[in-house]
Amino acid sequence: MNWIAALPMYNVSPALAADWRALLVDVLRQVEPSTEIVEPDDLHAFWRRPDLLISQTCGYPFVLGLHEHVQLIATPQFDAPGCDGARYSSVLVTRADAPFDSLPACRGARVACNATDSNSGYNALRHAVAPHAVEGRFFGATLETGSHLGSLRALAEDRADIAAIDCVTMAFARDAFPELTSRVRELGLTRSSPGLPLIASKRVRPEQIDTLRALDDALAALPERATRLRLKGFAHLPPEAYDSIRQMENEARVANYARLA
Structure with a gap:
């Protein structure tokens, strides 16, 4: 073959x-x-x-x-920060100048995700948000960006307020695109997997x-x-x-x- x-x-x-x-x-x-x-x-x-x-x-x-x-x-x-052996987490990020200081504070905000079949950008974020949702809702709007870099750009350009980024991708982005990552800040980590x-x-x-x-x-x-x-x-x-x-x-x-x- x-x-x-x-x-x-x-x-x-x-x-x-x-x-x-x-x-x-x-x-x-x-x-x-x-x-x-x-x-x-x-x-x-x-x-x-x-x-x-x-x-x-x-x-x-x-x-x-x-x-x-x-x-x-x-x-x-x-x-990479957020990794533990073969396990990794997603980094919850918002714009550097956004008023949010925690995930619960993001109620009604605009969320960006790379894809609905992503563990790091969707599944882990959904799991983190679930305890704070009311009748199946938490965010004001949802934007699917196609990639983690796309989600970071959506935050930096004020098209979204929060996203979950694979911590390995985040470390690579900090290495390769410091200007972009300087425009966001971290709120915490999701459960590891x-x-x-x-x-x-x-x-x-x-x-x-x-x-x-x-x-x-x-x-x-x-x-x-x-x-x-x-x-x-x-x-x-x-x-x-x-x-x-x-x-x-x-x-x-x-x-x-x-x-x-």
């Missing part, structure tokens, strides 16, 4: 995208050097392709059905999976690149570890807060 691969989730800047691609090339050299590295348009369709050798997904789509189509390879461990998993098609052979799991070798080969990618290593979690993401969704639904509103 001709395999394909991509690491699309943390390409926050062109420099980071180049580093992620270079890391992927080094990993593939040990497994299937002829693998084609692609830039997928439709991530949900891409993650379900039978010729997928390795990619990275969000934990929310993973628990909502993707896990039936893929194998879990590993979970990155990042050096397992980080964004690396996955492979069910058709990838066990021996290939074992080789792919030797990811730390690629990190050790170029420590400077690992530092730029804020990668400390990789954990091997069971798929059941991601059930906590579904639990966050269920707790919000029990609190009558099924959607961000």
Whole structure:
């Protein structure tokens, strides 16, 4: 089979995208050097392709059905505020000059989210808001931006008042776009959950999976690149570890807060 691969989730800047691609090339050299590295348009369709050798997904789509189509390879461990081993949180942020000093104080404010299928930008935020909602509502307006950077820009441009940003993305944004991140400030963190998993098609052979799991070798080969990618290593979690993401969704639904509103 001709395999394909991509690491699309943390390409926050062109420099980071180049580093992620270079890391992927080094990993593939040990497994299937002829693998084609692609830039997928439709991530949900891409993650379900039978010729997928390795990619990275969000934990929310993973628990909502993707896990039936893929194998879990590993979970990155990042050096970023809000991370703890293989777990991460979302950073609750508002504009630097906004009057809000806590999440409860944001009642009636405008919320921005990157996508409704995002754990960090939607599911974790919904879970954090649920205890404060009244009859299923908390915010005055909701804006879907398409990306965490888009949500940060919406805050900076006064098109939204609050957003939840993946803490790893936030750390990368602070590195790459200090002018943008200087225009927002943090209000707190959401509950943590397992980080964004690396996955492979069910058709990838066990021996290939074992080789792919030797990811730390690629990190050790170029420590400077690992530092730029804020990668400390990789954990091997069971798929059941991601059930906590579904639990966050269920707790919000029990609190009558099924959607961000």
